[in-house]
Amino acid sequence: MVKALQKKKFTRIFFATDIHGSEKVFLKFIGAAKFYGVDVLILGGDITGKMVVPVREQADGTFKCEFMDQKWHVKKEEVEKLEEKIKFVGFYPYRTTEGGAKKLYSSPKEYEKVYKRLATDRLKRWIEIVQERLKDTDIKVYIAGGNDDPPYIADLLTSSNLNPEERVIYIDENHEMVSLAYSNITPWKTPRECSEEKLAKKIEDLLTKVENMENCIFNFHVPPINSTIDTAPKVDATTMPPKYVVERGVPVMIGAGSVAVREAIEKHQPLLGLHGHIHESRGAIKIGRTLCVNPGSEYSEGILRGVIISFDEKGIKGYQFTSG
Amino acid sequence: MGDKEQKVRDEEQKVKNKELFIRPKSGLVRVLSVHDALIFNIVCIAFFSGSIYAFQMTSYLAPGANVSLTFLLTILFTLPLYLSWAMLASSFPRSGGDYVFTSRLVLPSLAFAATFSAWIFWQLWYNACFPIQIIWQSISPFLVMMGNSAASDWVLSHTGMLVVGIGLLFLALLAAIPGMSFYAKLQRILFAFTIVSIILLLWVLASTNPASFAERFNSFMAATTGNKMDWYNQVINVAKEAGYVPAPFSWYDTLKLIPVAMMCMGYGFWSIMIMGEIKGAKETKLAVYSIYGSVIIMGLFFASLYALLQNSGSLFYNSLFYLYMKGDPFISQIPFWPNYMFIAAVASPNLLCTYLIQLGAAANVFNLMVMMYIVGARVMFAQTFDRIWPEKLSYLGTRYISPIYALIVYFIGSVIWLIPAVFYPEIYFYFTAVVLGVLLAYVLTGIAGITFPIRMKDAYEASPIAKYKIMGVPLIQISGIATLAFCGFLLYWYLTVPELGLMNPISVSIVLIVYVVSIVYFYIIRWYRAKYQGINIDLAFKNIPPE
Numbered sequence: 001m002v003k004a005l006q007k008k009k010f011t012r013i014f015f016a017t018d019i020h021g022s023e024k025v026f027l028k029f030i031g032a033a034k035f036y037g038v039d040v041l042i043l044g045g046d047i048t049g050k051m052v053v054p055v056r057e058q059a060d061g062t063f064k065c066e067f068m069d070q071k072w073h074v075k076k077e078e079v080e081k082l083e084e085k086i087k088f089v090g091f092y093p094y095r096t097t098e099g100g101a102k103k104l105y106s107s108p109k110e111y112e113k114v115y116k117r118l119a120t121d122r123l124k125r126w127i128e129i130v131q132e133r134l135k136d137t138d139i140k141v142y143i144a145g146g147n148d149d150p151p152y153i154a155d156l157l158t159s160s161n162l163n164p165e166e167r168v169i170y171i172d173e174n175h176e177m178v179s180l181a182y183s184n185i186t187p188w189k190t191p192r193e194c195s196e197e198k199l200a201k202k203i204e205d206l207l208t209k210v211e212n213m214e215n216c217i218f219n220f221h222v223p224p225i226n227s228t229i230d231t232a233p234k235v236d237a238t239t240m241p242p243k244y245v246v247e248r249g250v251p252v253m254i255g256a257g258s259v260a261v262r263e264a265i266e267k268h269q270p271l272l273g274l275h276g277h278i279h280e281s282r283g284a285i286k287i288g289r290t291l292c293v294n295p296g297s298e299y300s301e302g303i304l305r306g307v308i309i310s311f312d313e314k315g316i317k318g319y320q321f322t323s324g
Numbered sequence: 325m326g327d328k329e330q331k332v333r334d335e336e337q338k339v340k341n342k343e344l345f346i347r348p349k350s351g352l353v354r355v356l357s358v359h360d361a362l363i364f365n366i367v368c369i370a371f372f373s374g375s376i377y378a379f380q381m382t383s384y385l386a387p388g389a390n391v392s393l394t395f396l397l398t399i400l401f402t403l404p405l406y407l408s409w410a411m412l413a414s415s416f417p418r419s420g421g422d423y424v425f426t427s428r429l430v431l432p433s434l435a436f437a438a439t440f441s442a443w444i445f446w447q448l449w450y451n452a453c454f455p456i457q458i459i460w461q462s463i464s465p466f467l468v469m470m471g472n473s474a475a476s477d478w479v480l481s482h483t484g485m486l487v488v489g490i491g492l493l494f495l496a497l498l499a500a501i502p503g504m505s506f507y508a509k510l511q512r513i514l515f516a517f518t519i520v521s522i523i524l525l526l527w528v529l530a531s532t533n534p535a536s537f538a539e540r541f542n543s544f545m546a547a548t549t550g551n552k553m554d555w556y557n558q559v560i561n562v563a564k565e566a567g568y569v570p571a572p573f574s575w576y577d578t579l580k581l582i583p584v585a586m587m588c589m590g591y592g593f594w595s596i597m598i599m600g601e602i603k604g605a606k607e608t609k610l611a612v613y614s615i616y617g618s619v620i621i622m623g624l625f626f627a628s629l630y631a632l633l634q635n636s637g638s639l640f641y642n643s644l645f646y647l648y649m650k651g652d653p654f655i656s657q658i659p660f661w662p663n664y665m666f667i668a669a670v671a672s673p674n675l676l677c678t679y680l681i682q683l684g685a686a687a688n689v690f691n692l693m694v695m696m697y698i699v700g701a702r703v704m705f706a707q708t709f710d711r712i713w714p715e716k717l718s719y720l721g722t723r724y725i726s727p728i729y730a731l732i733v734y735f736i737g738s739v740i741w742l743i744p745a746v747f748y749p750e751i752y753f754y755f756t757a758v759v760l761g762v763l764l765a766y767v768l769t770g771i772a773g774i775t776f777p778i779r780m781k782d783a784y785e786a787s788p789i790a791k792y793k794i795m796g797v798p799l800i801q802i803s804g805i806a807t808l809a810f811c812g813f814l815l816y817w818y819l820t821v822p823e824l825g826l827m828n829p830i831s832v833s834i835v836l837i838v839y840v841v842s843i844v845y846f847y848i849i850r851w852y853r854a855k856y857q858g859i860n861i862d863l864a865f866k867n868i869p870p871e
Binding site: 010031032035037228231251253283284285301302303304310317319320321323324 | 355505709710711715718719720721725782783786853856857858859860861863864866867868
């Protein structure tokens, strides 16, 4: 009865973000369409894994690797299970030798080459899964990139018609969506970050294509600044690795979001803002009439954090955070 | 090392560095250390709050009890309960406490009712009582000792208690608003005062003996009442006439007091309410340390305290408490609420020592008041995220990143309860069964422990507790079953000992009404959200399968 009531009146979207290569979470995302009974699936940015983990074959046929502060040494028959664990947290297992691993570490070009291959292979598999599992449904799927995702990822998504970035799409007859992967400058020198001025320009260029701003959805990876959905610990980027800034034993928290995004929302007052980027700041806030949400991320624990939003032609009827 | 090797090492280090600073980005940021969490739980057990009753009730309710042994046994008996909380909380390391996991593992409506009753509704009542305790225990005696009886009379009047009470509740609200970063610093300061108070309390009691205590008590009573009689022995004589008979040691009486000890010892797990803000929250061993560690420390403290209380003369303090619990008219001549704090104040060698003990006591109770706001707001926050409360309660202020509206609601609720607490103290009679309003939350935790490996198999196997098994059986299930057994043990005493208050039909009815209204509210809001907002709140409690 509950589902019947919902289906009658509303468009329901499910938004998740920052899954960072976790295959388990991606599969849950695809399953969310039927499980949550939604019409549209939107995956926000930062979909690629963070690093390659060399799984090094030893002379005795066993395998060694290190990740998440643990050392692993497994037999040949256990190596696939180990690789599944690596994929679980979103990393890319790379079966090689000790010599191959040394080469990988010693050459950034080699590392990038291997990373690109593994990241695109995984994304291609994900695209196949989407096409296979949702082909006989009316469910729309959009997968956008984020600042952590290299440009070739966006190209791959565009070629499979899943990428909503930098264009206007209609998610239903009344609601347009615009998407932007870029973020403001971060301490981590990510592939798609830029100055606030450039970000503002990108946003304005994108918004010239929108017909009805009142019903528009901003799918901007980076949240608006000082909005509580952008709260993150302050980081000292002058050290390597960057460290938390601590005062009197307690981390200093700041708004790490974007000024340009905030100003765009305040100026244009769209219906909805979908954001990610700051995993720990799950929440929702209204900036004027615009509801801005960040479902957060717990991908490394295999948990799909998301938000279901239902709306009709009159506006947003309700939203609900999920954690699966 | 050659240049080439050094270059390889440098590149390896760069990749490792990349992983190092990746990890902080991928998890929740936590402000409190595990030691802060331990202190948090110690404060929750509350030195000068619920523990007082275990001492006061002995001679009246369980004259043969060895209270030290009661607390030591409580440490042991609560192990499964605390283990269940620690293990479940480390598997669901987010703020909101047992509501988060019992709603997912048992039944959402029941979990909401249990946690609303236990951690919001009835804690609002306790939060209203705490300012009154500070007034009785610290402010009024301080004013009397400063020679200002008139001021003491005013704070003890209805108007005084209301004004000072609201003031204290407001101050605690202000302390809770700035969020956990501020609270962590405040807790350390307040706890420092509390530690000083504890040390002095134990030292004062250790340094006295019945003869010198009697002399001090008589001097104190002479100074406050103007009557120079032998008050010490008079207390003993009056209690004897009123029916007090010292009893030999009894295991039955010792065990009977465990439910009373649980009025304080049953709260040392509250760090699970703020689990999303504690570093290392997913580490089960750290969770056990901070949660069960508090029970061990406080159990040992109370056991020691009772042992040292003997130095004031066990016949004396048992007589005093007996007269108080019986409501004997003689007790109205004692100018302060008789408890171990009062005894320590009398035994204290000087005013400074007395002030410091009382200051630490007040600091601890005030700390607890701030904590109540934080805990209550986080439970409300978690329930709001599941769409049970209005959205506004999940609003985090942009300045302090704190659930401002939830805190304000908590303040208003506490003030509403303060009014009857001040003007109609007879209302306490109707709340003697409040333990029932908390017990269901404990029971659901036990059930959650049993169902976790069954209902959420994937999540269980990915959790940090999956590796803990005894003879192939998940430890969390064994702990869950033992938790239910312990709840049954508590219920047995409450049903068979009328003085524990559960046999009060009015009070029981009130508790049950709170549960029923909560469940009805849950289903109404569920219907409303589905019909008018297209939200199925059941989805918040379901585990999405990966395939």
